[in-house]
Amino acid sequence: MLKSNQPIGIFDSGIGGLTVAEAIHKLLPQENIIYFGDTAHTPWGNQSATAIQYYASRISQTLLDHNCKTIVIACNTASATAFDAVQRIVKDHSILFNVIDPVIEYLVSTHRGKNVGLIGTKQTIKSQAYLSRLTKHTDDINLQALATPLLAPLIEEGFSNTTSANEIIDHYLSNSALQNIAALILGCTHYPLIKQQVANFFGAKVDVIDSAELMAQVVEKELKNRDLLNIGNQGQCTFYVSHDSEFFNLTAKQLFPGDIKLQTYPLWE
Numbered sequence: 001m002l003k004s005n006q007p008i009g010i011f012d013s014g015i016g017g018l019t020v021a022e023a024i025h026k027l028l029p030q031e032n033i034i035y036f037g038d039t040a041h042t043p044w045g046n047q048s049a050t051a052i053q054y055y056a057s058r059i060s061q062t063l064l065d066h067n068c069k070t071i072v073i074a075c076n077t078a079s080a081t082a083f084d085a086v087q088r089i090v091k092d093h094s095i096l097f098n099v100i101d102p103v104i105e106y107l108v109s110t111h112r113g114k115n116v117g118l119i120g121t122k123q124t125i126k127s128q129a130y131l132s133r134l135t136k137h138t139d140d141i142n143l144q145a146l147a148t149p150l151l152a153p154l155i156e157e158g159f160s161n162t163t164s165a166n167e168i169i170d171h172y173l174s175n176s177a178l179q180n181i182a183a184l185i186l187g188c189t190h191y192p193l194i195k196q197q198v199a200n201f202f203g204a205k206v207d208v209i210d211s212a213e214l215m216a217q218v219v220e221k222e223l224k225n226r227d228l229l230n231i232g233n234q235g236q237c238t239f240y241v242s243h244d245s246e247f248f249n250l251t252a253k254q255l256f257p258g259d260i261k262l263q264t265y266p267l268w269e
């Protein structure tokens with residue numbers, strides 16, 4: 001039986017999922033968090049579905065071994081390609097979340113009758129995970145998808161604020177696939193780290209949507225419904241990476257200014 005004082009497990013290929021972890025930590029500061037960034041294999045978005053399923057399954061097993069009451073797949077690529085594989089491991093030992101469903105729920109309630117753009121990794125776009133989930137609710141949203149495979153590696157390596165990054169961002173966002181949109185889904189958890197640049201490109205007329213806060217609200221609601229919200233003091237945040245990464249450490253310290261634990265976890269050795 002799950003208990004409220006068990007930690008929340010969160011994972012991604014690298015720093016992207018930190019945007020989701022930060023939103024969860026802000027909304028639920030009393031929760032203990034265990035984060036796993038697979039920096040040994042990042043980026044995931046250009047790799048085969050089989051490879052991503054393998055990484056996601058092993059990491060989820062590790063989070064289960066750390067007794068996590070929930071596992072948040074804080075990665076669109078893994079949510080799109082590995083959800084079922086992870087679910088087979090997690091079973092009812094933990095509560096599993098993906099980052100796509102909260103965005104679909106938001107879209108259906110706010111953007112019916114509109115053109116909505118989607119940017120994400122090659123695997124996320126290829127999987128058509130957004131389209132297939134969306135059409136279960138409505139056929140009244142026209143999804144216009146574009147793979148933007150250079151963005152996650154640029155962000156992961158700390159290049160998001162360079163002139164070259166801005167040129168690449170502008171190049172992608174000028175693509176004809178993203179014309180006449182009312183909203184743009186940042187379909188990769190790395191992209192909130194360039195949200196300002198994206199918002200500047202489109203101006204106020206486009207609703208730039210990311211999954212971080214929406215995901216945090218869904219986690220809160222589910223834990224509350226199951227009476228699993230932790231009560232008490234500020235939670236402990238622990239961050240594991242599968243390979244040393246200075247930029248990961250820097251980003252984690254920036255997003256989590258309190259006392260955090262950062263550690264290399266040799267999962268693949």
Ligand code: DGL
Pocket residue numbers: 012013014016017042043044045046074075076077078121124152153187188189190
């Ligand atoms: N942040 C992840 C996503 O949402 C992974 C990006 C990558 O590693 O390519 O898709």
